[in-house]
Amino acid sequence: MALTRETPGVSEPMPELAVAVSSPVPRRARRRPRTPQTFIGRFVLTVILLGFSLLFLYPFAWLLAASFKPRGEVFDNSLIPRTFTPENYVEVWNQLPLLSWMFNSVAIALLAAIAVSISSSIVAFGFAYFRFPGRKLLFGLVLATMMLPGAVTMVPIYLIWKETGMLGTWVPLWGMNLFGSAFYIFLQRQFFLGLPRELFEAARIDGASYWTMFWRIAMPLSIPSFIIVFLFEFQASWNNLQASLIYLNAGSVDGFTAPLGIAYAMTKYSPTAGGQGDYQYVMVASLIITVPMLILFAFGQRYFIEGVATQGRKG
Structure with a gap:
């Protein structure tokens, strides 16, 4: 709305006042500070998940290791074959x-x-x-x-x-x-x-x-x-x-x-x-x-x- 300035015998319109409305600045989501409890909790969770992953991967690792062992070493406890035998794959491919x-x-x-x-x-x-x-x-x-x-x-x-x-x-x-x-x-x-x-x-x-x-x-x-x-x-x-x-x-x-x-x-x-x-x-x-x-x-x-x-x- 325009304002008028009153003077004797004259009525002059005053310039409109521009009111600047500032929009609220979005605040960044505050990251929760890393406390020792948070670090310990994540570390424990990572160790548990890693343990379960290794537990589920162990049969596959044993299967892979046993496929490269000779007959006498198949049921050894070691995952690393003492005698590496890739010929097993050739024999199976020819027999089955x-x-x-x-x-x-x-x-x-x-x-x-x-x-x-x-x-x-x-x-x-x-x-x-x-x-x-x-x-x-x-x-x-x-x-x-x-x-x-x-x-x-x-x-x-x-x-x-x-x-x-x-x-x-x-x-x-x-x-x-x-x-x-x-x-x-x-x-x-x-x-x-x-x-x-x-x-x-x-x-x-x-x-x-x-x-x-x-x-x-x-x-x-x-x-x-x-x-x-x-x-x-x-x-x-x-x-x-x-x-x-x-x-x-x-x-x-x-x-x-x-x-x-x-x-x-x-x-x-x-x-x-x-x-x-x-x-x-x-x-x-x-x-x-x-x-x-x-x-x-x-x-x-x-x-x-x-x-x-x-x-x-x-x-």
Whole structure:
């Protein structure tokens, strides 16, 4: 508002006064001073984590060391071989069809992981966004199946595959994954519930179907959780020795999966089965077969950490 200066007979406007309003300067977050208690606490935590890391790495280090030892030194307490024997790898590569075993396991694990990831995501999306009578009861029944031990369903599932004539093929090793998994359904549902519902409401207004909403909106946004399910199932299928023993009737050693091949190698080189106790060859085979899982985790580690952090944030 302009002010006027009153003089006899004259009224002059006074210049406007500019009032400077200073914006508050954001304060930097004060770092808590490092006290001796803080330093000691972090040091103790670091030592504990380092100890657990070494504890989990020790079996792998022992496996690596034993793979380079001769027959008489395999079970020595020393991790450093007295006689370095890289020829073990050549012998195992020539005696065992490791490539065939790994190819079979990779193919079966890929089929199982892809099947359960897609099927569980579809069911989880339905539980997250569909509203129908008995939805909570049905979801509770799905979760209740996780309490059933595998031994309870082993015989019925075997009889089902026997009636279909699929015994001795790869289908029983991954076919059940087409119907999803209760744990993965729960995991994916929790992720879908954390997505903004406004996205799906806007898509419905634009005429998108539920199938379009699932593939165009839900799936791209749930890649971290999808990859978590994929990694978990790939690892579970890769290590599934029991299913290979029950369903896989391989006509030759080349048709074995990786865990079944390791079991065969342990029998082959065992003294009780006519072998000479060459357990260093078993260590070599086990180490080589572990490599694909290490590569898979190395490539999927970023998504794994991101997905776990996201699940924890959404509770």
